[in-house]
Amino acid sequence: MPALQRPSEADKKDSPHALLPFLQTQSQTTLTRLYQRPSSCLSVFRLLAPLERQIVMNLLWLESAIATSTMVAWVQRDGRKLYEEALGNLSRLHILPNSAAKLALNFTFKTSLRQALTGGGTSGSFGVPAEKDEHSGPSIKTLDSFALERWETILHYMVSSGTGQQPAKPSQGVLFLLQRSSLMSSFHGGPLQITSSGFQFLLHSPHAQLWDLLLQYLHLAQERQMDLVEVLGFLFMLSTMELGREYLTENLSTTQGVLLEDLRDYGLIWQSKPKSRRFSPTRLGTTLTSSSPPLPTTISASSGPLDGFIVLETNYRIYAYTDNPLQTAVLNLFVSLKYRFPNLVVGMITRDSVRRALMNGITADQIISYLITHAHPQMRKNNPLLPVTVQDQIRLWELEKNRLKSSEGYLYTAFTSQADYDLVLNYAKQLDVVLWENAAKRCFFGSLEGHLRIKEFIERRTQNSNS
Amino acid sequence: MSHLSVVLDLPPAQWHRSARHDPPLALPDFLSHVLVFLNAHIANNAENSLAVFGAFPGTSPLLYSSADPVPARLPIDSNSYPSFVHLDHAVARRVTAVLDSLGTDRAPEPSALVGAITKALCYVNRLAISPSSAAPAEHVLPDPRLLILSVSPDLATSYIPIMNSVFSAQKLKVTIDVCQVFGPDTVFLQQAAHLTGGSYIHLERRDALLQYLIMAFLPPPPIRKVLAVPTQDKVDFRAACFCHKNIVDIGFVCSVCLSIFCQPVPVCSTCRTKFPIKTLQRLNQSRPLLPSTPRSTSPKSSPGTPAGARTAPTNGANLARSISTPNELPHSSNIGSRNSNGRSHSMGGSVTNPGPSEAPR
Amino acid sequence: MRAIKGVLFFCDPAVKQILLVMNEKQSFIIEDLDDHHLVIKADEEYRVRRELETELEKNTYSLD
Numbered sequence: 001m002p003a004l005q006r007p008s009e010a011d012k013k014d015s016p017h018a019l020l021p022f023l024q025t026q027s028q029t030t031l032t033r034l035y036q037r038p039s040s041c042l043s044v045f046r047l048l049a050p051l052e053r054q055i056v057m058n059l060l061w062l063e064s065a066i067a068t069s070t071m072v073a074w075v076q077r078d079g080r081k082l083y084e085e086a087l088g089n090l091s092r093l094h095i096l097p098n099s100a101a102k103l104a105l106n107f108t109f110k111t112s113l114r115q116a117l118t119g120g121g122t123s124g125s126f127g128v129p130a131e132k133d134e135h136s137g138p139s140i141k142t143l144d145s146f147a148l149e150r151w152e153t154i155l156h157y158m159v160s161s162g163t164g165q166q167p168a169k170p171s172q173g174v175l176f177l178l179q180r181s182s183l184m185s186s187f188h189g190g191p192l193q194i195t196s197s198g199f200q201f202l203l204h205s206p207h208a209q210l211w212d213l214l215l216q217y218l219h220l221a222q223e224r225q226m227d228l229v230e231v232l233g234f235l236f237m238l239s240t241m242e243l244g245r246e247y248l249t250e251n252l253s254t255t256q257g258v259l260l261e262d263l264r265d266y267g268l269i270w271q272s273k274p275k276s277r278r279f280s281p282t283r284l285g286t287t288l289t290s291s292s293p294p295l296p297t298t299i300s301a302s303s304g305p306l307d308g309f310i311v312l313e314t315n316y317r318i319y320a321y322t323d324n325p326l327q328t329a330v331l332n333l334f335v336s337l338k339y340r341f342p343n344l345v346v347g348m349i350t351r352d353s354v355r356r357a358l359m360n361g362i363t364a365d366q367i368i369s370y371l372i373t374h375a376h377p378q379m380r381k382n383n384p385l386l387p388v389t390v391q392d393q394i395r396l397w398e399l400e401k402n403r404l405k406s407s408e409g410y411l412y413t414a415f416t417s418q419a420d421y422d423l424v425l426n427y428a429k430q431l432d433v434v435l436w437e438n439a440a441k442r443c444f445f446g447s448l449e450g451h452l453r454i455k456e457f458i459e460r461r462t463q464n465s466n467s
Numbered sequence: 468m469s470h471l472s473v474v475l476d477l478p479p480a481q482w483h484r485s486a487r488h489d490p491p492l493a494l495p496d497f498l499s500h501v502l503v504f505l506n507a508h509i510a511n512n513a514e515n516s517l518a519v520f521g522a523f524p525g526t527s528p529l530l531y532s533s534a535d536p537v538p539a540r541l542p543i544d545s546n547s548y549p550s551f552v553h554l555d556h557a558v559a560r561r562v563t564a565v566l567d568s569l570g571t572d573r574a575p576e577p578s579a580l581v582g583a584i585t586k587a588l589c590y591v592n593r594l595a596i597s598p599s600s601a602a603p604a605e606h607v608l609p610d611p612r613l614l615i616l617s618v619s620p621d622l623a624t625s626y627i628p629i630m631n632s633v634f635s636a637q638k639l640k641v642t643i644d645v646c647q648v649f650g651p652d653t654v655f656l657q658q659a660a661h662l663t664g665g666s667y668i669h670l671e672r673r674d675a676l677l678q679y680l681i682m683a684f685l686p687p688p689p690i691r692k693v694l695a696v697p698t699q700d701k702v703d704f705r706a707a708c709f710c711h712k713n714i715v716d717i718g719f720v721c722s723v724c725l726s727i728f729c730q731p732v733p734v735c736s737t738c739r740t741k742f743p744i745k746t747l748q749r750l751n752q753s754r755p756l757l758p759s760t761p762r763s764t765s766p767k768s769s770p771g772t773p774a775g776a777r778t779a780p781t782n783g784a785n786l787a788r789s790i791s792t793p794n795e796l797p798h799s800s801n802i803g804s805r806n807s808n809g810r811s812h813s814m815g816g817s818v819t820n821p822g823p824s825e826a827p828r
Numbered sequence: 829m830r831a832i833k834g835v836l837f838f839c840d841p842a843v844k845q846i847l848l849v850m851n852e853k854q855s856f857i858i859e860d861l862d863d864h865h866l867v868i869k870a871d872e873e874y875r876v877r878r879e880l881e882t883e884l885e886k887n888t889y890s891l892d
Contacts, residue, residue, distance in 0.1 A: 042510060042548060051693055053511055054686045058694070061678055074682075079693030117506045119547035119555070128545045242537070242549040251545070290513030291468070351888065404880065405838040411859055411867045414830045424829070435836055436865050443859075445836045445867065458829065 016089070017047040018211045022218060024092040026228070031094045033229045035109040037125035038116035043236035044093070045113060046289040052086045056095065056105065060113060065104035127237050130246040130278050137246040138280055143270050147282035150267025151206070152326045158184060159202055159329040161194045171265040181216035196361020202330050203362065203370040207291070210284060213266065230255045238268060239288035241281045249277050311376045312349075314387040320345040321376065333357050334367050349390060354397045364398035407435055410451045413443035427457050468514035469687045470594060470611040472587035475501065475530070476522045476648075478578035479566060481618045485649040492649065492673040501616065502558060504680040506551045509533070511685070518590045519558055520583040522619075523565050527582035531557040532590070578619050581628045587613050588635050595639060610687045612642045612665070617656055618649040623714060626707035629655045636663050644684045646670060654703040654714060661702045664688075668697055710736060719750065730754075834858045834867040846883055850876070 023031065023044070034040050045053060058071070075083045090096040095109050104110075115121040130137070138146075154170045161184065169175070175192065178184045183198035201209060214235065221231045234256045241247060252260065260279060263269045268285040271278070309327070311319040318335050322328065323343050331337065334357035335347040347353075357367060368391055375385055384391075412428075415421035421442045428434050433450025437443075446454060477494070486493035508515055519531040531554055541556065543549045591611045613636065636643055636659070644665040645656040652669055660667035668683055670676060683696045708715050708729035718727040724738035731750040734741050837847070841863050851857045856872040868876060 038546075039548070045510060046512065050511075050687070050690055054690050054694055057507055057511075057681050057685055061681065074695050076693055076695050082693050115546075116548060117503050117510060117551070119551060121546050124545040126543075126545050126548055129543055240548050242543070245543075245549075287513070403839055403843050403884070404877065406835050406873060406877075407838075408835050408870060410831045410833055411836075412829065412831050413859070416829065420829065436838075436861060438861065441861075443861075445861075445865075451831070455831070 016049060018208065018215060020047060020089070020093070022215055024089075028094045030229060032106070032108050034232055035095075035106065035112055036123070037233050037236070038112045038121065038123055039125040039127075039240045040233050040236040041109055041112040042116040043239050043289045044095075049086065049089070051082055052090055055083075055086055055090065056113070059096075059103060059105050060110060060117075062104070065099075065102035068099075068101055068103055071103050124251055125233070125237060127241050127247040128251050129242075130248050132246075137244075137278070138270055138272070140244045143244065143280060143282045146270050147267040147284045150265065151210075151284065152324075154178075154266070155202060155209075156326045156329065158194050158198055159326065159333070161192055173262055174265050177213065177216055177220065180220060181213065199333060199357070199360045199362045200366055202333065203366045205373060207287070210266075210288070214288075217262070226255050226258070227253075231259055234259050235288060238263075238281045238285035239290075241286055243281065243283060243286045246278045246280050249279060308374060308376050308380075310371060310374045311379055312371055312386055312390060314389055316349045316390055316393075318347045318349060320347070330370075333360065334362065349394070351397055354394055355401065358398055358401050364395045367394055407447060409433075409435060409445055409447040410454075411443060411445050412454070413441070415442045418442070423461070424454065424458060428454055468512055468516070469609060470516045470518075470591065471508050472518045472520065472590055472611070472613045473501075473505065474520045474522055474580065474583040474587055474613065474615045474617075475562075476578055476580055476583075476615070476617040476619055477562065477566070478522075478524050478619060479569065480524075481578070481649065485618060488649065490673050492676070497648065497676065498559065498562065500677040500680065502555050503677055504685070505554055505558075507681060507685055509550055509554065510548075516594065517554070518587065520587050520590075521562060521565060522578045522580040522583035523569060524576035524578050526565065527579040527586055528561065528565060529586065529590075530561045577622050580615070580617065580619060580622075581625045581632065584613070584615065584629070584632045588632055588639065588641065591639055591641055592635075610642065610689070611639065612644060612684075612687065614644045614646070614684050615656060615659075616646050616648055617653060618647075619653075620650050621653045621655055621714070623707050623712035626655055626712065626714075627709070629659060633659045633662050642688060646679065646684065648673070648676065652703070654705055655707075657699060657702055658704065661699065666696050667699045667702075717755070832858060832867070833870055835870050835873050837866040837868060838864055839866070840864070843880065843884075846880060847876070850879060850883070 026034075035044075045056060048056065055071075059066070072083075087096060091098050095106050096103065097106060105113075112123070115123065150170075153168050154174055156167045157170055158178065160167045170178075175184075178198075179186070179192065182195055183201050184192045184194050186192050201212060204212065218228065218231060222228060230253055234252075249257070249260065260269060260271075261274075263285070264271060264279075266284070268282055270280045270282055309321040310331075311321075313319075318331070320327065320331055321344055328337070328340075328345050331345065331347065334349070334353055336350050336353040337345060337347040339346045354364075354367070358364070368386065372385055379385055412424065415424070421439075425434065425437060425444055428444065428446050428450060431450045431453060433447045433454075434444055435447055436445040479494075482494045482497075485491070485497075505517060505519065508517055515533075517531070517533045518529065521528055521530045533550075533554075535553075535557065537549070537553050541549070541553055543552050591613070595611070633643070641663060642665045643659045643663040645653075645660045645667045647653055647656070647667070647669045649670070657667045659665075666683055668679060670679060672679075686694060686696060705714050705716060706718060706727050707713060708718055709726045710728050710730075710732070713729050715727070715729045718729060719731050720727055721735040721738065721740060723740045724735060726735055726737040728736075731747045731754075732742070733744070733747055837844075839847070844863065844866060847857070847866060848860075856868045856876055857866055858869060859867040861867060
């Protein structure tokens with residue numbers, strides 16, 4: 001039995017933000033155009049890792065480039081590697097130009113970020129606020145419940161597909177995106193069904209889910225020939241807006257007008273009526289570049305806190321203090337539910353329920369991390385947070401499912417001489433296709449993709465030796 | 468996320484002097500540098516919290532707190548980030564309001580730096596305990612920091628309250644950073660920074676205030692492990708006596724309550740412990756011919772030479788060792804001087820400073 | 829020299845024994861390599877996996 005690996009909870013924290021790899025694939029011209037907007041610079045800055053942010057800040061108010069060695073002098077010996085990585089990341093985002101001798105920020109980025117910090121300028125990149133007047137716009141509560149309703153409609157639609165229920169359908173645009181991102185797919189022209197990546201998606205935090213979808217949207221926007229700078233600029237503008245304030249649509253471009261409607265479907269933007277001249281960002285929008293929860297933490301007194309409602313006992317029993325149908329449905333993915341009360345759902349983690357989840361493509365790690373992120377505050381007093389027995393058992397069930405590993409290929413055997421065997425084996429090893437070998441039996445197993453080349457190699461050699 | 472409390476030392480008289488000093492740094496320029504720095508702290512992370520306190524003569528109001536509700540009438544426009552506008556407006560408005568209310572005719576009071584520091588620590592304490600009590604405090608508020616931007620010289624009367632603040636800060640795991648923007652080095656704040664693992668900077672290039680602030684005081688402790696921040700290589704460890712509030716080179720410590728005196732006393736004024744007359748006499752005899760400080764107001768002071776100051780520690784050490792025999796308790800033991808190059812002489816078990824028993828973090 | 833097309837199974841010895849027993853009923857194994865490895869006929873993989881699954885299920889017990 002292979003040793004169980006229990007990754008510590010801290011390991012996962014420091015992964016870079018999901019958007020950054022996407023930004024790094026963009027051309028320098030695109031990024032420089034994006035950096036012309038102070039709000040975009042501020043948002044991109046917030047997505048960076050803490051060390052990267054400090055490096056940017058250190059360089060921000062310098063008028064001229066400084067020698068690389070000057071900056072390195074501040075780096076502690078242990079931190080050299082982290083520092084070099086940070087510089088690499090910044091230069092891939094074209095915030096720092098590639099230069100060995102001098103360090104200086106991209107001029108556009110520097111100017112815009114300075115402007116963001118000091119205010120002023122004429123970029124208008126933070127959105128045009130509407131005058132507060134008699135119809136003073138939506139309350140924060142209205143915005144929250146709107147965002148929650150839209151977002152849960154999407155998730156609920158996903159989770160109950162294929163169960164025979166008929167939940168409310170999200171808009172056509174959302175459905176298309178779910179299909180494009182292969183979170184859902186339709187088998188043989190039938191209704192949309194959730195895929196295994198869709199199941200995994202459901203267990204992510206709302207923040208990660210949001211960015212998953214937005215990234216898909218960005219890819220789609222690229223294909224639709226939408227101007228990426230305008231799309232990103234708009235998202236970043238949303239993230240710097242103030243919750244509960246209304247903004248005017250008048251300065252938006254046509255692309256951004258289209259965007260406005262799409263984002264309304266996702267619940268990032270609220271509008272009183274479709275063609276309104278005003279819009280309000282919801283919490284989903286304003287927290288895009290922060291780490292606070294993108295959905296309101298309490299909806300009503302009965303449903304309890306959205307983060308932290310699960311109590312898991314060592315006897316595999318699970319108590320979920322929730323009346324939210326979506327959370328219940330998500331739990332149902334890997335828990336066999338027993339009783340349901342107005343504010344409490346009780347279930348068991350069983351071999352069958354976990355196996356069902358594993359079959360759907362959910363991994364043991366995802367189940368465990370879902371349980372950890374949604375653990376009830378009472379559970380947080382425990383160390384380790386989840387009962388070790390349950391954690392280990394879930395992992396064991398996963399291992400049990402993978403008792404048999406298979407790979408297609410060819411068994412090479414009956415070599416005439418040891419030299420022949422060695423020669424072919426070495427060649428196969430160079431191709432890195434050997435899956436199993438045994439020198440005593442003079443045979444080895446090579447994967448399917450290596451077969452043609454090995455065959456050619458042997459034929460060539462036979463011809464050579466014959467001629 | 469991290470929390471930063473900032474104390475701005477804003478006595479008008481001292482700032483007036485600063486504006487005429489060469490190179491000049493007037494209050495409006497100072498504030499604009501500081502506001503950009505505070506914006507940078509908020510920019511770092513949307514969840515970063517911030518509290519700004521002002522230390523004015525006789526008053527120390529809260530100028531801004533990120534927990535304040537955003538005023539409905541805030542004039543935001545499409546070119547600036549609402550949180551920054553809120554912060555800048557609140558600080559500028561309240562500073563002006565307090566300065567206007569101070570008037571010019573009053574006798575110049577020293578600025579209420581200690582009051583502001585204490586309030587800032589109380590604020591951190593409130594943040595650390597209030598939200599969901601189920602979670603341990605460290606989860607709620609990682610690495611709280613306190614930044615003091617001071618222009619006032621040391622005020623001997625504030626030694627005890629500052630030291631008490633330092634102990635509270637250590638308990639709360641608050642790092643105290645200090646920037647002396649104008650005027651001479653302050654001994655007490657230097658010690659405060661040293662004892663809490665913060666950094667103390669005496670501003671040398673006053674035109675580059677913002678760069679100093681960003682490089683030294685913006686990074687939270689985890690980042691300082693990678694990108695170093697300037698720290699002091701010399702710390703002046705001298706303490707102030709409890710009787711005349713003088714900064715002393717050699718002090719006498721009550722063996723019961725650790726109060727510090729500039730001369731041997733028959734009765735400890737803090738805990739009323741009486742000391743044997745013999746010990747007093749011996750201590751008085753063996754005192755070096757040296758006043759505790761040149762500007763000492765103690766009645767028995769006599770002028771001394773710098774050379775005498777250097778011999779003082781050794782005398783003190785011998786003295787302490789000779790008198791700390793158990794049968795002579797209670798007694799007043801000699802305090803060893805902490806000389807200004809930062810090396811301390813620990814004397815036969817006597818505590819020289821009401822500093823922490825544990826090493827600074 | 830010969831090259832035989834097949835599927836390499838990597839499994840623990842217990843599973844291998846079950847496979848050997850199954851092989852006696854309906855042969856599918858091409859070569860028994862060692863304790864952890866077997867080569868079987870490529871077109872039999874799906875059937876073998878399914879049968880193994882039911883066989884393993886017989887050996888698990890649950891409370892309910």
